[in-house]
Each structure stands twice: as structure tokens, then as C-alpha cells.
Amino acid sequence: MLSLAVAALSARLLPLTSASSSQCYVALLAEPLRLLRSEPGLRRSCLYQALVFAGFSAVWTGVALLLTGPVYGRGAGAVGLLALVNAVTMVCTPVAGRQVDRRGPDAVNRVCFLVVGASTAVLALGGVGGAAGVAALIVGTLLLDVGMQSGMVANTVRIQALRAEVRSRLTTAYMTCAYLGGAVGSWLGVRAYGSFGWLGVCALVAALTAVALARHRWATRRTAGRFRRTAAPGSGAAGPIMAARAAATSPEETS
Structure with a gap:
């Protein structure tokens, strides 16, 4: 009844709007796929987030099995408490945003990958159990969460700068790929834990991050090579100007 009441109020109070696109609904649903094919920066951001979120999901799937298994013998509440501790990482997103504005998304992505990679070494110590193991799980999941969330900020900035008129469709493609990566990561995490234990989960996350x-590294080296080739003919102020123009007009990579 409440839902019906809200629907009736919304129909009465919300202003009438017209469609922002003349495309049919089916074509709009297919648009994210076309953007993935045509926008290298979108593909790269989607790959980054899918891999990192796959590792993130694998860790949290494995943590639940670890904490409720024989090493710790805890209940589901322990997993909830660990997740609650990680809520403090929300403060990292404004910091990541400022760093993206100052240094660009590529630099922030690089740091995020290194942070996620470092988290796997700390998380591996969580398999020893006891107070030391709990401390390792807390620190490791905090590092993992900071890396994942900061990377999402960098990736979002990159895709939002591509084409202002289709930002919602870019976001649809990006988030779909991210959550597909998360689903695959959970699936892989269960199998890694079943076959190799907690260290197998940590190794999986390290491999995805690598x-x-x-x-x-391949993409940024390719972009740096474009800058050098563009700047070479110029000298003085002309070189940097031509390099900046190349950065704004040429794709980051061709595949």
C-alpha cells in the first residue's frame, strides 16, 4: 500500500519530462556495448575495476569461510564486525579525488594496484589465527578496501571525461563490467579456498592485481611514447603544447 501511495504521489507531483534521446529502448540498451567497442579508455577502466573488484569479492568470500572455519571458529557476526571496521575507508574517497585532480587517474590507478598487491601479503598472515591473524585481516582488508575504492574514483574520472553527452551509458558499461568481475571473483574465491585454503585466495588476488x-604499465608506456613522438618536432613551448594536444585528441591505446 505504501508503494502504491508513493507511486501515486510521484505521478502527481513530479514534473513531466521528455526523452533525452530519440533512440528506441532496445538501441539504448545496446549502447553500452557499442561504447565498449569504440572507447579504449572505457575498456581500460572496466578491466581495471573488474580485476580489482574480483579480488575484493574473492577476499570477502574467503574471509567468511576462514572466520567460520576451524582456524577461528567464529560465527557470521565476526564477518559483519570486520566489514563494519572497513566502513572507515569511506574517508579515503575525497582524498583519492583530490589526487586524481592533481596527478591524473593513471597515477592514482598505479598506487591503488600497489596498495592492493601489498594487502595480499598482509592478508596471508591472517591464516595463522589468533590475535595476530585478526590484526592482519583488519589491516589487510583496510588496505584492500582503500585500493579498490580509490581505484574506482580514478576510473570514474577517466570515463566521465570521455564523452559528456553519454555519461550515463558509460557508467552503465563500467558498473556492469565491475559487478561481473565481482561475481567471477566470488566464484573463483570459493574454489581457491576449497583447493588451496586461505593462501590460495591471497595468491588469486595477487595474480589478478598483477x-x-x-x-x-603497457598503456601508460604507450601513451608516453605518443607524447615523445608528438613533442619531438617542436622545441621550447611548442613541444609541450603539441604533446598536450595529442593527449586530448588521441586515444590512450588502440586495442
Whole structure:
């Protein structure tokens, strides 16, 4: 009844609007796929977030199994308390945003991958159990959460700068890829824990992060090469101006 009442009030009070696009609904649903094909920066951001969120999901799936298993023998409430502690990482997003404004999304992505990679080493110590293991799980999940959330800020800034007129569709493509990565990460995390235990989950996250970092290094080196080739003919002020123009007009990579 309350839902019906809210629906009736919304129909009565909200202003009438017209569609912002002349495309049919089916075409709009397919638009994120077309953007993934045509926008290299979107593909790169989607890959980064899918890999990191896969690792994030794998860790939290494995943590639940670890804490409720024989090493700790805790209940589901212990997992909830650990997640509650990680709520403090929300304060990192404004800091990440300022760093993206100052240094650009690529620099923040690089740091985030390194932070996530470092978290796997700390998380591995969580398998020893006891107070030391709990401390390692707290610190490791905090680092993982900071890396994941800060990376999301950098990736969002990158995709929002691509095409202002289709930002909602860019976001749809990005978030879909991110959550697909998270679903796959949970699936892999269960299997890694079942086959190799907690260390298998940590190794899985490290491998996913290594793939993301390798892809990032390849992309940034390719972009730096474009800048050098563009700036070479100029001298003095002309070189930097031409390099900046190349950065604004050329894609970050071609595949």
C-alpha cells in the first residue's frame, strides 16, 4: 500500500519530462556495448575495476569461510564486525579525488594496484589465527578496501571525461563490467579456498592485481611514447603544447 501511495504521489507531483534521446529502448540498451567497442579508455577502466573488484569479492568470500572455519571458529557476526571496521575507508574517497585532480587517474590507478598487491601479503598472515591473524585481516582488508575504492574514483574520472553527452551509458558499461568481475571473483574465491585454503585466495588476488598492473604499465608506456613522438618536432613551448594536444585528441591505446 505504501508503494502504491508513493507511486501515486510521484505521478502527481513530479514534473513531466521528455526523452533525452530519440533512440528506441532496445538501441539504448545496446549502447553500452557499442561504447565498449569504440572507447579504449572505457575498456581500460572496466578491466581495471573488474580485476580489482574480483579480488575484493574473492577476499570477502574467503574471509567468511576462514572466520567460520576451524582456524577461528567464529560465527557470521565476526564477518559483519570486520566489514563494519572497513566502513572507515569511506574517508579515503575525497582524498583519492583530490589526487586524481592533481596527478591524473593513471597515477592514482598505479598506487591503488600497489596498495592492493601489498594487502595480499598482509592478508596471508591472517591464516595463522589468533590475535595476530585478526590484526592482519583488519589491516589487510583496510588496505584492500582503500585500493579498490580509490581505484574506482580514478576510473570514474577517466570515463566521465570521455564523452559528456553519454555519461550515463558509460557508467552503465563500467558498473556492469565491475559487478561481473565481482561475481567471477566470488566464484573463483570459493574454489581457491576449497583447493588451496586461505593462501590460495591471497595468491588469486595477487595474480589478478598483477594482470591489472601489467596492463596499466603497457598503456601508460604507450601513451608516453605518443607524447615523445608528438613533442619531438617542436622545441621550447611548442613541444609541450603539441604533446598536450595529442593527449586530448588521441586515444590512450588502440586495442
